[in-house]
Amino acid sequence: MTLPSIWATFTQDPRRPESARLRASDRDREVVMECLTEGYAEGRLDRSEYDERVAATTQARTLGELPAMIADLVPDRAPRAAPEDLHALAVRSWEAARRQALLRLLVPSLVCWAIWVASGWAQGAGFDPAFPWPLFVMLGTGAHALRVLTHRQDIIDEEQRRLEKKQRKALGS
DSSP, rough: GGGGGGGSSSEEESSSHHHHHHHOOOHHHHHHHHHHHHHHTTTOOOHHHHHHHHHHHHHOOOOGGGGHTTTSSSOSOOOOOEEEEEEEHHHEEEEEHHHHHHHHHHHHHHHHHHHHHHHHHSSSSSSOOOOOOOHHHHHHHHHHHHHHHHHHHEEEEEEEHHHHHHHHHHHHH
16 A cells, blocks of 8 residues: 555544544545554564554544544645656556557558458459558548657646646545
8 A cells, every 4th residue: 555545545534624524434534544553563563562552442432533543644745746746657657558559540540551451362263452441440540640750748737737736636636
């Protein structure tokens, strides 16, 4: 379990004042127990601290009581990524989109051309090249690939804005 995302695994975020007074579910207590177990296994808690926190977690009635059990084990907020990191992630996203677009062009096109060639030979003696209908498949799938290849910077900028917005939202909650 990645530590910054632990807060999303609760039924309600126990750090929020409106959620703190709600009753904790067994699943909420299990989330804290998993975190405590990881902390003990990594040597961040000794045996007595672990036992004390486990006992307090099992007796916790409300969500507001749970964050204190793991406050020194889990960051309260996800660390803010540097703009260079977000740009690198956006570039990797574009590279993945480029690979996917090219695969979506090549695979159907190759299958269609193979069917076209096979059907040309099946007509009788020799190869009879009928209308090359696989070109329509290539046009349809190629349009998307061409867009991805020619709008590289726009796609990267859009993905970087999306990542920044996601980061602001995560830091704001």
